[in-house]
Amino acid sequence: MRRTPATRPAKAPDQACPWSAEGLVTPVRRRGTVVRERPPMRRLGAERYSKSMWKFGDSVAFIADREASGQPWQRTDQTQTVELVSPPPRAVEVLGIEPGSQVYARARIVKQEGRPTHTLTSYYRPQDVEGTPLVDATPGPAGRGGGFAVLTLQGLEPHEITETFHARMPTPDEMSTLELPAGEPVMILERITRTKDGYAVEYATGVHAASRFSWTYTYDMPE
16 A cells, blocks of 8 residues: 655745845844844934034034934944045036046945944045045044034035935945845935035935934925
8 A cells, every 4th residue: 555655734934034025023043033123313404414513513414313313422433444536427427527537535334332324435526635634544533523624624615415315225235334134225325515606525425224214304394
């Protein structure tokens, strides 16, 4: 008599898989699947660039966000590399430079208690920042008041900022740099900083871990 091979019971579908893909849970070795911590940091709107903070104080944008969120910070939470590079096409367009020209790229990584939260890379014309703290890779902001204070001392006081955001999934390099779990998207920032007469002094791009920030804007309603 032929025996029917024993069959294993069907495995129940892993209900956590869709949640993991959506970035809501994280597999943890020896603990199973746990709900991902979500301690959002408030990222302020125009207030984070208040001139009173960097012209007359010693604060910069990421510090303003931390203080508004009641979260600790150290100046060395920001580290950077600085080098002359061939800029991306958008930087060439915004800065109005000749194709093939080189610019300074100040590429920052910002961490909170050792955990990366975002990156920000600023592009500057060499003649605007040569010999200033903006081309110094020492950890922390570029001196008292940060980069905006440096530009002001160069006669290029920032007056207007245009920010554009969009969301997408991260590249493998971004996942590694920001230590992102599978399924977590990123928010992409484009920032253009201009003087009062419309001269673009900085083009910047940033990559933010989406679960680590909430964006807050307060403004007067136009008539």
